[in-house]
Amino acid sequence: MKIGVVGATGLVGGKLIYLLEKTLLPIEEIRVIASSQSSGKDLLFKNHKIKIQKLSDKVFDNLNLVFFMTNNDVTKKYVDIALEKGAVVIDNSSVYRMKENVPLVVPEINPFTIKKENRLIANPNCSTIQLAMILNALGKINSIKRVDVSTYQAVSGAGKEAIDEYLFQIELYNKSTLIPKILPVKDLKKHYFILNNSIPQIDKFSVNGYSKEELKVIYESQKILGLEFSISCTAVRVPVLNGHSESVTVTFSENVDLSNVYEILNNSVNIVVLDDIENQIYPIAEICQDRSEVFVGRIRKDLYCDKVLHLWIVADNLIKGAAANALQIAEKCYQEKIYGW
Amino acid sequence: MKIGVVGATGLVGGKLIYLLEKTLLPIEEIRVIASSQSSGKDLLFKNHKIKIQKLSDKVFDNLNLVFFMTNNDVTKKYVDIALEKGAVVIDNSSVYRMKENVPLVVPEINPFTIKKENRLIANPNCSTIQLAMILNALGKINSIKRVDVSTYQAVSGAGKEAIDEYLFQIELYNKSTLIPKILPVKDLKKHYFILNNSIPQIDKFSVNGYSKEELKVIYESQKILGLEFSISCTAVRVPVLNGHSESVTVTFSENVDLSNVYEILNNSVNIVVLDDIENQIYPIAEICQDRSEVFVGRIRKDLYCDKVLHLWIVADNLIKGAAANALQIAEKCYQEKIYGW
Numbered sequence: 175m176k177i178g179v180v181g182a183t184g185l186v187g188g189k190l191i192y193l194l195e196k197t198l199l200p201i202e203e204i205r206v207i208a209s210s211q212s213s214g215k216d217l218l219f220k221n222h223k224i225k226i227q228k229l230s231d232k233v234f235d236n237l238n239l240v241f242f243m244t245n246n247d248v249t250k251k252y253v254d255i256a257l258e259k260g261a262v263v264i265d266n267s268s269v270y271r272m273k274e275n276v277p278l279v280v281p282e283i284n285p286f287t288i289k290k291e292n293r294l295i296a297n298p299n300c301s302t303i304q305l306a307m308i309l310n311a312l313g314k315i316n317s318i319k320r321v322d323v324s325t326y327q328a329v330s331g332a333g334k335e336a337i338d339e340y341l342f343q344i345e346l347y348n349k350s351t352l353i354p355k356i357l358p359v360k361d362l363k364k365h366y367f368i369l370n371n372s373i374p375q376i377d378k379f380s381v382n383g384y385s386k387e388e389l390k391v392i393y394e395s396q397k398i399l400g401l402e403f404s405i406s407c408t409a410v411r412v413p414v415l416n417g418h419s420e421s422v423t424v425t426f427s428e429n430v431d432l433s434n435v436y437e438i439l440n441n442s443v444n445i446v447v448l449d450d451i452e453n454q455i456y457p458i459a460e461i462c463q464d465r466s467e468v469f470v471g472r473i474r475k476d477l478y479c480d481k482v483l484h485l486w487i488v489a490d491n492l493i494k495g496a497a498a499n500a501l502q503i504a505e506k507c508y509q510e511k512i513y514g515w
Numbered sequence: 516m517k518i519g520v521v522g523a524t525g526l527v528g529g530k531l532i533y534l535l536e537k538t539l540l541p542i543e544e545i546r547v548i549a550s551s552q553s554s555g556k557d558l559l560f561k562n563h564k565i566k567i568q569k570l571s572d573k574v575f576d577n578l579n580l581v582f583f584m585t586n587n588d589v590t591k592k593y594v595d596i597a598l599e600k601g602a603v604v605i606d607n608s609s610v611y612r613m614k615e616n617v618p619l620v621v622p623e624i625n626p627f628t629i630k631k632e633n634r635l636i637a638n639p640n641c642s643t644i645q646l647a648m649i650l651n652a653l654g655k656i657n658s659i660k661r662v663d664v665s666t667y668q669a670v671s672g673a674g675k676e677a678i679d680e681y682l683f684q685i686e687l688y689n690k691s692t693l694i695p696k697i698l699p700v701k702d703l704k705k706h707y708f709i710l711n712n713s714i715p716q717i718d719k720f721s722v723n724g725y726s727k728e729e730l731k732v733i734y735e736s737q738k739i740l741g742l743e744f745s746i747s748c749t750a751v752r753v754p755v756l757n758g759h760s761e762s763v764t765v766t767f768s769e770n771v772d773l774s775n776v777y778e779i780l781n782n783s784v785n786i787v788v789l790d791d792i793e794n795q796i797y798p799i800a801e802i803c804q805d806r807s808e809v810f811v812g813r814i815r816k817d818l819y820c821d822k823v824l825h826l827w828i829v830a831d832n833l834i835k836g837a838a839a840n841a842l843q844i845a846e847k848c849y850q851e852k853i854y855g856w
Binding site for chain 2: 320322324326341344345347358359362363364366367369370371372373374375379382383384392404405406408410412413414415416417419421423451452453454456457458459460471472473474475476477478479482484486
């Protein structure tokens with residue numbers, strides 16, 4: 175297989191290159207593609223130097239599969255070109271996720287939505303993936319009526335510049351008057367310190383007082399699960415380098431039994447239950463680093479309603495929340511021989 | 516008035532001393548009391564040095580009012596002594612909060628629960644106060660059926676040692692292998708880095724999988740509001756120095772109108788609405804420092820149910836969440852001449 179990775183020098187692209195070193199995909203060529211800033215430089219893949227190629231129409235010639243691990247603008251400009259040149263595209267941007275004929279895939283949940291005709295597959299939003307993984311498992315107990323999510327999202331979700339800004343705030347703590355310029359949203363007017371603040375804004379605000387990030391969680395999780403249920407999200411950036419956490423309340427249509435919940439979650443692929451509060455075992459960001467599983471704990475019933483369950487969900491937003499999920503999609507397509515590779 | 520402050524060298528005690536400099540209480544004597552470690556040292560009050568006195572039975576002689584701004588152990592040992600010696604006690608520990616004959620007071624909400632017979636008044640938990648302030652206002656719109664809270668609680672809530680641990684983690688970031696020893700709960704076995712983690716444990720775990728902190732929010736807010744409603748809480752420590760944030764979902768018994776919500780909140784004493792998302796105005800921890808108001812924003816209706824409202828509540832946990840609320844209780848008692856001072 176000849177595989178292209180657009181955005182190879184970004185945070186998610188970098189994680190994907192790293193994961194591709196161990197993939198089951200039979201890689202004949204890997205073409206790493208980035209903006210003009212990085213082109214010409216080298217990147218290591220299995221200890222071999224690979225020259226980074228500049229984004230252009232031509233760079234998509236003769237590829238079976240292209241991962242777009244970049245922003246909406248690059249996706250809008252180049253995905254069609256990659257498709258026209260015959261590649262299958264797995265896109266990590268939000269451009270195509272809610273389009274009707276584009277499968278939005280978490281391989282553990284809805285791989286069956288990928289058909290031969292779909293040459294473009296969308297990779298969901300990071301905070302959506304970890305939520306959907308758990309909701310999909312819980313939905314086997316009985317039907318989900320309502321979900322309320324409050325997120326604790328890491329700085330890495332906002333990219334390299336945001337990480338630099340955060341690390342600078344740590345390094346120069348008490349020593350300098352830094353002016354924040356990146357977080358919460360780089361191309362908006364106001365910027366706030368992420369160190370020592372929980373910022374209730376991720377991405378721009380959209381309709382009805384919700385941020386785009388919140389709407390992604392709301393609409394994408396319903397599309398992935400193929401279900402309609404009431405759902406709210408409050409998306410918050412916290413001073414955590416990497417690893418998203420979520421406080422989730424799930425209301426079922428019927429009373430829920432805790433032993434069922436543990437059984438279902440314990441038997442779900444790529445879900446790890448860390449829930450032994452007597453020994454202070456629960457998921458935190460540091461344990462999910464570079465892991466492609468979703469971690470869940472603090473599982474408990476509501477004190478007032480037997481249909482309501484509360485849980486705490488943590489995952490590496492760059493791995494299962496982005497790069498690993500995208501790669502799993504490709505591997506699933508390969509195993510199922512959907513596209514003839 | 517002769518006023519004692521127990522725990523004067525602690526974080527909350529220190530804030531109270533600072534606030535007492537500007538109180539309307541007619542202070543004749545201020546007696547600052549601390550554990551043996553600090554006794555004998557000086558403390559500044561209105562630019563005068565005051566000698567810190569050691570905790571003992573005798574130290575409570577001839578006081579009208581004693582603030583206990585310390586832990587449960589000190590409260591258990593000394594509150595009765597202060598009461599026996601004739602002082603009124605305002606206690607910030609959790610020991611007496613849920614006792615039937617002890618008023619649990621947020622002065623903006625239920626000052627009328629303080630009677631002459633109650634010589635002991637409990638100051639509520641920090642995360643409870645800011646929540647109760649907003650729920651009390653919202654309850655005027657129509658009755659509250661259910662509340663779901665996810666907290667983003669600052670390190671300062673765990674005391675000076677926790678702050679030191681956090682600041683060390685910042686200072687030595689990348690330079691040393693620090694071993695966390697204080698957070699999340701000092702006298703439990705496991706400790707985790709707070710920097711770069713959102714830790715879903717505040718205080719020890721209690722029944723049914725809930726932490727004591729979560730149960731405080733659940734039960735104290737119902738006592739303060741004098742109402743029974745379904746409520747859940749997930750209490751999480753985040754790498755924020757000072758200032759608690761809360762993501763709150765409120766379900767009313769009837770459909771709720773946003774303009775009513777803004778009107779009620781805007782007209783509530785000591786509540787500041789910061790909610791102009793187009794201009795990225797919403798509460799964050801840094802704006803609430805040393806403020807005794809509660810800040811609220813990100814106010815929006817649920818996308819699926821007209822009875823459900825979501826909001827983001829921020830307050831200084833040491834000020835309105837502790838010291839200022841305690842002082843406001845005392846000032847209210849003075850203004851209402853409840854105890855003859």
